[in-house]
Amino acid sequence: MKKSRSGLIMLAIVTVLYLLLYFMHPDRTMDALNESLGVLKMVLPVLLIVFFLMALLNSFIDEKAISKYLGEESGTKGWLLALVGGILSHGPGYVWYPLLQNLREQGAKDGLIIAFVYVRAIKLPWLPLMVTYFGLPFTLVYTFYVVLGAYVQGMIADKFK
Structure with a gap:
């Protein structure tokens, strides 16, 4: 439970920071958000493979x-x-x-x-x-x-x- 809390806290902090920055510099904040989404798209296939390997690991080993x-x-x-x-x-x-x-x-x-x-x-x-x-x-x-x-x-x- 402690792990899931820390992840949620981090998500909340990042969300609040993005909102604050959006009100200060909306164009730059949207550029940063789009860049973050680009990185997520790039990393997502490898993440899916790793999660698949974790599922196999937990299921069969x-x-x-x-x-x-x-x-x-x-x-x-x-x-x-x-x-x-x-x-x-x-x-x-x-x-x-x-x-x-x-x-x-x-x-x-x-x-x-x-x-x-x-x-x-x-x-x-x-x-x-x-x-x-x-x-x-x-x-x-x-x-x-x-x-x-x-x-x-x-x-x-x-x-x-």
């Missing part, structure tokens, strides 16, 4: 499976799943937050979630462009260090838990 693959006993498989999943994931990072929160609540290790978010810095569609501009050695070293950094950050987070 139980907490034991999540603990097995992403929990305390996940081991190397968990790290590989988090790192590869982060590299393959697309869209803005914040649309993945609800799914990651759901996984965390079902027993996924914080370190794996951190590694997933960190390694999203590698964008597969951009790697050929990176090779074109910087060369293959630079791209390979960069990719290696991002993956290594994701792993180290995740390990550090797990140590402080």
Whole structure:
């Protein structure tokens, strides 16, 4: 209930701010609102995919499976799943937050979630462009260090838990 309250409070604050701004600068406020709606249209498909994945996760995967693959006993498989999943994931990072929160609540290790978010810095569609501009050695070293950094950050987070 606390989560839904904070969301409603945030919605109320944003609505009041938009109304205040509308009375002060109606044209600029409508431009801002239209821009916000444009961003929503852009993000909505990815959000729908994430919510679909969350529904599948809740319907077909139980907490034991999540603990097995992403929990305390996940081991190397968990790290590989988090790192590869982060590299393959697309869209803005914040649309993945609800799914990651759901996984965390079902027993996924914080370190794996951190590694997933960190390694999203590698964008597969951009790697050929990176090779074109910087060369293959630079791209390979960069990719290696991002993956290594994701792993180290995740390990550090797990140590402080």
